[in-house]
Amino acid sequence: MEKTVEKIRKNNENLLEKYGSPLYIYDYDILEEMCKQMAGFKNNIENRIGNIKINMHYSTKANSNPAILKIVKDTGLCVDCMSPFELSINKKCGFKNDQILYVCNNIDKNEMNMVYDSNVLICLDSISQVETWGMIHPNTEIMVRINPGTNGVGHNKKVITSGKITKFGITESNLPELFETANRYHLKIIGVHQHLGSLFLDDKITDYIDGVKESLRIIKKYFNNIRIIDLGGGFGVPYYEYENKLDLSKIENELVNVLSKFIYDYPSVEEFKFEPGRFIPCESGILMGTVTAIKYENHVWWIGTDIGMNQLVRPSMYDSYHKVSLLNNTDSEEIIANICGNICESGDIIAKNRKINLPSVGDTILIHNAGAYGYSMASNYTGRLRPAEIMIYDKNEKLIRKRETIEYLESNIVW
Numbered sequence: 231m232e233k234t235v236e237k238i239r240k241n242n243e244n245l246l247e248k249y250g251s252p253l254y255i256y257d258y259d260i261l262e263e264m265c266k267q268m269a270g271f272k273n274n275i276e277n278r279i280g281n282i283k284i285n286m287h288y289s290t291k292a293n294s295n296p297a298i299l300k301i302v303k304d305t306g307l308c309v310d311c312m313s314p315f316e317l318s319i320n321k322k323c324g325f326k327n328d329q330i331l332y333v334c335n336n337i338d339k340n341e342m343n344m345v346y347d348s349n350v351l352i353c354l355d356s357i358s359q360v361e362t363w364g365m366i367h368p369n370t371e372i373m374v375r376i377n378p379g380t381n382g383v384g385h386n387k388k389v390i391t392s393g394k395i396t397k398f399g400i401t402e403s404n405l406p407e408l409f410e411t412a413n414r415y416h417l418k419i420i421g422v423h424q425h426l427g428s429l430f431l432d433d434k435i436t437d438y439i440d441g442v443k444e445s446l447r448i449i450k451k452y453f454n455n456i457r458i459i460d461l462g463g464g465f466g467v468p469y470y471e472y473e474n475k476l477d478l479s480k481i482e483n484e485l486v487n488v489l490s491k492f493i494y495d496y497p498s499v500e501e502f503k504f505e506p507g508r509f510i511p512c513e514s515g516i517l518m519g520t521v522t523a524i525k526y527e528n529h530v531w532w533i534g535t536d537i538g539m540n541q542l543v544r545p546s547m548y549d550s551y552h553k554v555s556l557l558n559n560t561d562s563e564e565i566i567a568n569i570c571g572n573i574c575e576s577g578d579i580i581a582k583n584r585k586i587n588l589p590s591v592g593d594t595i596l597i598h599n600a601g602a603y604g605y606s607m608a609s610n611y612t613g614r615l616r617p618a619e620i621m622i623y624d625k626n627e628k629l630i631r632k633r634e635t636i637e638y639l640e641s642n643i644v645w
C-alpha cells in the first residue's frame with residue numbers, strides 16, 4: 231500500500247482535481263500480484279493432488295469493475311456472480327459459460343430463467359429454491375449449497391454464513407427432503423457448495439478447515455456421484471497494521487491433506503472450486519478524499535471529509551477498521567480524532583479515536599484497503615454521487631469508471 235501512496239505522490243497531476251473527490255484508486259501491480267498468488271495456490275493444490283481440477287472463481291461481488299475482472303481473466307481465474315448485472319459484466323469481460331458460476335440466494339423465476347438461458351451452472355441454496363427451479367427447468371443439472379453447521383468464519387457476525395443462525399444453505403437434517411424434491415423434478419445434483427463467511431486470517435484457518443471437513447463428511451454420507459465441490463471464499467487480508475498476511479501455503483498443506491483423503495474414498499469428484507473475493511482487490515484499493523471541516527467539541531476532535539458512508543459503508547455497517555492517512559501535511563501535531571463523512575447520520579464515521587496528524591481543510595485523506603466491498607457496496611444515499619474509479623500504473627493512470635452526475639441520477643425518474 232505504501233508503494234501505491236508513492237505512485238499517487240509521484241503522479242504530477244492532482245488526481246482529485248482531474249477526476250473529482252472522492253476517488254477510488256486501484257494499483258494494477260497489486261491486483262496482478264494477488265491474482266497470481268491465487269493462481270499459484272490453485273496450481274500447487276492441483277499438482278499435489280493430481281487428476282483433479284482446481285478452479286478459483288473470483289467473487290465478482292467484491293469489486294465488479296471490468297478492469298479488475300480482465301486481470302482476473304488474464305491470470306487464468308474464473309468468476310462467480312450473484313446477480314444479473316454481475317453475470318452480464320462477466321460475460322462482457324469474455325468469461326466463457328463454464329468459467330462462470332451463478333451462486334444465488336432467494337431469487338425469483340425470472341432470474342432463474344435468465345440464468346438458464348445464459349447456460350451457466352446455478353447453485354441453489356434452499357429446498358424452496360430447488361423446488362422453484364425444478365418446476366420451470368426439470369431434468370437439469372444443479373449445484374446446491376449446504377450449511378455444514380460449524381462455527382463459520384468472518385470479521386463480523388453479519389458475514390458469518392455457517393452455523394445455526396444464517397439464511398444460507400441446507401442443513402444436514404433437511405437433506406432427505408432436498409433429495410425428494412430434486413428427484414421429483416429429475417434434477418441432477420452435480421455439485422455441492424459451502425461458504426463459511428468472509429475474512430479469515432491465519433488464526434482462523436482451523437475453523438475454515440473444520441468447515442471443509444464437515445462438508446466433506448456430509449457429502450460422503452448423503453450425496454452420490456458429486457462431480458464438483460465448491461469450498462467457497464473468505465480468504466482474508468490484513469486491515470489492522472498488526473495483522474499478518476494470510477499464509478496460503480498453510481491452507482494449501484491442510485487442504486491437500488484433507489482433499490487427498492477425501493477423493494480416495496469418493497472417486498466421482500472431478501473438481502474443487504474456491505471463491506476468493508476480497509483477497510484479490512482489497513489491498514490494491516485506496517479511497518482518496520478531501521478534508522472538508524475540522525472541529526474540536528466537548529474535548530473531541532472531529533475531522534469531516536467528503537467520504538461518506540455511501541462511498542464506503544464497511545466502517546458503519548460492520549465496524550470495520552481501515553487505516554486512514556494524510557497524503558501530505560504529515561509533520562503537523564498528532565491528535566486523536568473521529569474521522570467522518572458528509573452524510574447526515576451519526577453513524578457516518580470512517581474511523582473512531584484514530585491517531586492522525588492534524589489536517590487542514592482541503593488536505594487529501596486516504597482510506598486504505600478499500601478495493602473490496604468498497605465501490606461495489608457504494609450507494610446514492612442522500613443523493614450523493616458515486617465517485618470515479620481509476621487504475622494506477624507506475625507512471626500514469628487510467629479512468630475505469632466515470633464519476634456519476636446529477637443528470638445520471640435523475641435519468642431514471644419519471645417526472
Ligand SMILES: Cc1ncc(COP(=O)(O)O)c(C=O)c1O
Nearest residue numbers: 289428429463464505506507508
Ligand atoms: C457465496 C459467496 N462466495 C464467495 C464470497 C467471497 O467472499 P470473500 O470476499 O470473503 O472471499 C462471498 C462473499 O461473502 C459469498 O457470499
